[in-house]
Amino acid sequence: MRNPERHSTIRYEKPVGIDVGITNYAYDSNGNHIDNPLFMSKELKPLRRAQRxxxxxxxxxxxxxxxxxxxxRLHMRIANKRKNFLHNLSTWYCRNYDLIFIYRKIKAAEYEQEPLSGKTHYGFKLGHFQANARVQS
Structure with missing residues (x-):
């Protein structure tokens, strides 16, 4: 007689949910909020000068x-700062939490209220979380 296969249950001790916003970069379910670093608006003056x-x-x-x-070089500097920020953030979440849920539905009405300014000059890429999750496991 065969033994029935035992399904091992995975226990997630520390789950977290992340909600990506516009005014702040992200909020998580533990009450933390990550401020938007606004890389584009900080580099806008030298960028305008170089473009002229x-x-x-x-x-x-x-x-x-x-x-x-x-x-x-200026454009590359901005891109590298964004990548570094996302990498550090995703690494921190992957090291401190077992299970991560990400909600990124942003209403179109929020974009219409303000034109493209420094608040929308960031990208939330799930690839950083996926790459760090593979490294951590």
């Missing part, structure tokens, strides 16, 4: 190439 410099240079000249590379 590029068309003032003669196309193909060495100064044009320098201005374009400076503009590209």
């Amino acid at each position: 410099k590029v068309p003032r240079r003669q196309k193909g000249s060495k100064n044009y190439k320098k201005a374009v590379s400076w503009l590209q």
Whole structure:
């Protein structure tokens, strides 16, 4: 006679739910809220200056190439700051909680109230959570 297979139950000691918002970056079910770092608005002044410099240079000249590379570096700096923020946040949640639920339904009406400003210049990517979950398990 065969023994019936025992299904092991996984116990999740510390679950958390995360709600992505607009005014704050995220809220979790434990009452924590993560402020929006507003990377774009902090880098807006040098970015505007660099974008004005590029068309003032003669196309193909060495100064044009320098201005374009400076503009590209600024955009890369903003992208790297966002990636670093998301990586640190997802790593913290994956290390401190066993089970993570993410709710990211944002109403279109909230976007219509304010034009694209610094508040909406961030992306919530689940890939960071998934990658860190694989590393932690």
